[in-house]
Amino acid sequence: MFDIYNDFKEKENVLKLVSLIDEEVGGYNRKVKIMEVCGGHTHSIMKYGLNRMLSRSVDFIHGPGCPVCVMPVSRIDIAIYLSRLENVILTTYGDMMRVPGSKSSLIKERGNGADIRMVYSPLDIIKLAQENKNKKIIFYAIGFETTAPMTAALIEQIKVHGIENIFFYINHVLVPPPIEAILDLCDSEIDGFVGPGHVSVITGVEIYNNIVVKYKKPVVVSGFEPFDILMSVLMIAKQINRRFSRIEIGYTRAVKQNGNKKAQELVNKYFEIRDSFEWRGLGYIPKSALKLKEKFKDIDAESLFRDYIYDNLANNKVVENQVCKCGDILKGKLKPNECPLFKKSCTPDNPIGACMVSHEGACAAYFKYFDDF
Numbered sequence: 001m002f003d004i005y006n007d008f009k010e011k012e013n014v015l016k017l018v019s020l021i022d023e024e025v026g027g028y029n030r031k032v033k034i035m036e037v038c039g040g041h042t043h044s045i046m047k048y049g050l051n052r053m054l055s056r057s058v059d060f061i062h063g064p065g066c067p068v069c070v071m072p073v074s075r076i077d078i079a080i081y082l083s084r085l086e087n088v089i090l091t092t093y094g095d096m097m098r099v100p101g102s103k104s105s106l107i108k109e110r111g112n113g114a115d116i117r118m119v120y121s122p123l124d125i126i127k128l129a130q131e132n133k134n135k136k137i138i139f140y141a142i143g144f145e146t147t148a149p150m151t152a153a154l155i156e157q158i159k160v161h162g163i164e165n166i167f168f169y170i171n172h173v174l175v176p177p178p179i180e181a182i183l184d185l186c187d188s189e190i191d192g193f194v195g196p197g198h199v200s201v202i203t204g205v206e207i208y209n210n211i212v213v214k215y216k217k218p219v220v221v222s223g224f225e226p227f228d229i230l231m232s233v234l235m236i237a238k239q240i241n242r243r244f245s246r247i248e249i250g251y252t253r254a255v256k257q258n259g260n261k262k263a264q265e266l267v268n269k270y271f272e273i274r275d276s277f278e279w280r281g282l283g284y285i286p287k288s289a290l291k292l293k294e295k296f297k298d299i300d301a302e303s304l305f306r307d308y309i310y311d312n313l314a315n316n317k318v319v320e321n322q323v324c325k326c327g328d329i330l331k332g333k334l335k336p337n338e339c340p341l342f343k344k345s346c347t348p349d350n351p352i353g354a355c356m357v358s359h360e361g362a363c364a365a366y367f368k369y370f371d372d373f
């Protein structure tokens, strides 16, 4: 029907898809609830007004796909403790700097004298380490399956070049476990999932098997153009109507069934799956994140500074902000505009929660693009 390599740029194809979706869902007496897992999709949906275009047939539920947003306060507190160590330069990506921990944030710590640097790529850290040979450089690594290969590539480089002053605070998380945790919530009414494009480029699509087999929910992996997202929604709606659930790829321009084998091998060389990891709003989820393998504990900041971290966590209670609704938004229970602080005391200039800080966060997307209609 459409040529996905060329037709995604044409406005009339977008409008055609909207009417096909409305037609497909027309037989229901309710809107279908579709969760877009990835923060990049949330921004496209809001930016191009896809939620408005499909207001009769689809309720977009925003998922836990923003890596900054899902970091719990305890993990931010640990980064802050690490930044306070003597002779340490803590490095991380820009958005992480402003996310509030219990009592502080990395940007406040920098203002108080901690040496905290923003990096654009993990490979920037090699230069920093070479220029500061008398310092320990700790990389506060965050992100989903998409960015884990970049961290693994950095480890590969430091091993090859014998660099001894780079250490890792690993916070790489995995997409399927939080989706399953959301589906396990008894009040979850999600009909299907728009699967993340960038993650699937790396992992391939079999990681979603459990969602379609055990939970019987369609998963369609999508690109980021309006056409891509609408095409994926149409594919999901067709599955729902025909009462089957399977994994489909709506982003064949980039995603292959088996993903990127080289990237997977690099990740498997250095990382293994944690028994459990805490997520903002979702609590501890089994097997939902990566850690360095035991044989690399010489570069694992969590292992090297274990006692120091535990002492700080024991002496300083981890305090969640009780008014911020990020946790409920990440579970798909609330929309950002339903938070009483949205656009009032919480704005991108004065963010109260992680979902407003991150450029992939749902609250930031609503702040930029949402208007009542």
Ligand code: SF4
Residues within 6 Å of the ligand: 323, 324, 325, 326, 329, 336, 339, 340, 341, 342, 343, 346, 347, 351, 352, 353, 354, 355, 356, 357, 363
């Ligand atoms: S608007 Fe601000 S306070 Fe409310 S949920 Fe979003 S980040 Fe938290």
